[in-house]
Amino acid sequence: VTKKGATKTARGPTKGSETRQLVVALALQIAAREGLSALSIGRLAKELRMSKSGLFLHFGSKEKLESAVLELARLQLFSHILKPIEAAGLQGIERVWALCDFWMDFSEHGPLRGGYFFTGAFFRSAKINGPIPRQIRRVVRDWMDLLVEALKQARRSDEIRPSVDTEEAAFDLNSILIGAQWALLMTGRDYTKARSAILSHLRSLATDEIPDRAFESVKTWKAYLKNRRVPADR
Amino acid sequence: VTKKGATKTARGPTKGSETRQLVVALALQIAAREGLSALSIGRLAKELRMSKSGLFLHFGSKEKLESAVLELARLQLFSHILKPIEAAGLQGIERVWALCDFWMDFSEHGPLRGGYFFTGAFFRSAKINGPIPRQIRRVVRDWMDLLVEALKQARRSDEIRPSVDTEEAAFDLNSILIGAQWALLMTGRDYTKARSAILSHLRSLATDEIPDRAFESVKTWKAYLKNRRVPADR
Numbered sequence: 001v002t003k004k005g006a007t008k009t010a011r012g013p014t015k016g017s018e019t020r021q022l023v024v025a026l027a028l029q030i031a032a033r034e035g036l037s038a039l040s041i042g043r044l045a046k047e048l049r050m051s052k053s054g055l056f057l058h059f060g061s062k063e064k065l066e067s068a069v070l071e072l073a074r075l076q077l078f079s080h081i082l083k084p085i086e087a088a089g090l091q092g093i094e095r096v097w098a099l100c101d102f103w104m105d106f107s108e109h110g111p112l113r114g115g116y117f118f119t120g121a122f123f124r125s126a127k128i129n130g131p132i133p134r135q136i137r138r139v140v141r142d143w144m145d146l147l148v149e150a151l152k153q154a155r156r157s158d159e160i161r162p163s164v165d166t167e168e169a170a171f172d173l174n175s176i177l178i179g180a181q182w183a184l185l186m187t188g189r190d191y192t193k194a195r196s197a198i199l200s201h202l203r204s205l206a207t208d209e210i211p212d213r214a215f216e217s218v219k220t221w222k223a224y225l226k227n228r229r230v231p232a233d234r
Numbered sequence: 235v236t237k238k239g240a241t242k243t244a245r246g247p248t249k250g251s252e253t254r255q256l257v258v259a260l261a262l263q264i265a266a267r268e269g270l271s272a273l274s275i276g277r278l279a280k281e282l283r284m285s286k287s288g289l290f291l292h293f294g295s296k297e298k299l300e301s302a303v304l305e306l307a308r309l310q311l312f313s314h315i316l317k318p319i320e321a322a323g324l325q326g327i328e329r330v331w332a333l334c335d336f337w338m339d340f341s342e343h344g345p346l347r348g349g350y351f352f353t354g355a356f357f358r359s360a361k362i363n364g365p366i367p368r369q370i371r372r373v374v375r376d377w378m379d380l381l382v383e384a385l386k387q388a389r390r391s392d393e394i395r396p397s398v399d400t401e402e403a404a405f406d407l408n409s410i411l412i413g414a415q416w417a418l419l420m421t422g423r424d425y426t427k428a429r430s431a432i433l434s435h436l437r438s439l440a441t442d443e444i445p446d447r448a449f450e451s452v453k454t455w456k457a458y459l460k461n462r463r464v465p466a467d468r
Binding site: 033034035037119120121122123124126127128137140141144168171172174175176178179180181182183185186193197 | 267268269271353354355356357358360361362371374375378402405406408409410412413414415416417419420427431
């Protein structure tokens with residue numbers, strides 16, 4: 001035991017933390033496809049060819065494993081969406097567009113293909129007590145807050161009309177997104193039509209600061225955004 | 235054993251079928267709140283103060299119980315929506331409206347308060363194989379088909395424009411519904427805004443056969459519908 005303990009102090013934490021990450025990543029793959037309730041320690045042990053007791057050593061309980069899986073899913077979602085937005089310093093109505101655009105991109109091409117993890121999880125857990133449902137609701141609330149904040153900032157910078165109720169607008173944009181995810185899951189089609197729908201909705205919120213022709217199509221919209229990013233003082 | 239057997243033959247089938255209905259109804263209450271995966275034979279036995287083996291006798295397997303629960307949920311959903319529509323013989327754009335209106339009513343006031351059962355179930359099971367996920371997808375497909383058929387009929391009767399893609403329109407209406415359900419689950423608010431959103435969307439699909447002032451508000455819309463139901467030849 002002493003020897004093992006010594007080994008653990010020397011290189012255990014790293015190896016243990018690597019194993020832990022591997023388990024969480026695999027568990028997330030399963031949960032994204034089949035839901036959190038599909039995560040049994042027994043199943044994970046089998047898929048990873050580990051002992052159940054070894055897995056318990058890493059997580060202590062199924063709930064702690066589920067919590068770690070949710071945290072990884074949250075990180076993947078928000079980094080996929082926010083990294084490019086922060087890197088480019090997107091603001092105003094463009095930030096609102098980019099949040100929706102990258103949400104769809106995450107759902108289509110992100111690490112969790114089908115990307116419907118939090119939608120299903122939220123609808124299922126909205127009325128359940130306990131730490132895991134609370135953690136799911138917090139992610140969903142964070143996502144809505146991101147949209148609301150971006151809408152408020154766009155309203156302050158006069159790209160969105162002062163009369164717009166930003167909470168309402170966030171719910172409307174979210175409806176388009178989850179409705180499109182429903183259609184994708186049902187028919188396999190992509191988000192082309194959803195992107196047009198998001199753009200139409202932004203048009204209905206926008207002030208005259210944004211030229212109307214920019215909203216003609218996703219193509220004209222992207223061209224407009226690209227164009228306005230060229231510094232004016234060049 | 236013989237005595238019990240005799241009793242069973244005499245009044246067993248009825249009693250058995252009553253017990254079965256009771257179990258399925260209770261199971262649906264649990265599933266509506268916590269999802270199908272919360273349905274264990276052990277839990278149901280405890281809540282109903284029955285023996286596990288007694289429960290197994292009624293259903294044979296957890297899968298058969300889940301299937302019976304889904305069938306009951308489907309019946310409740312479709313009878314709540316379709317009974318008043320068929321009774322009043324609603325057709326045209328009014329039928330499309332009524333499908334959405336009663337869907338929301340079912341979600342708010344139906345036997346499964348919160349009524350988010352199939353939304354959560356669909357998002358969770360969309361990518362899973364097996365008879366239960368297939369059964370869930372079939373209900374959802376049936377619901378979309380109802381919307382599409384009503385839209386097609388409204389298009390044939392010249393209340394919806396000939397250029398309208400009915401499958402698209404059904405997905406758009408569905409987006410408003412599930413987005414509103416999301417907002418209800420998140421904030422507890424009712425479907426007042428969703429009903430206005432459905433009406434706005436119908437306005438965008440309607441022909442000149444429907445006077446534009448009918449779409450001003452849900453109130454004017456209901457007045458218009460009530461008025462047109464008065465036979466013209468009186």
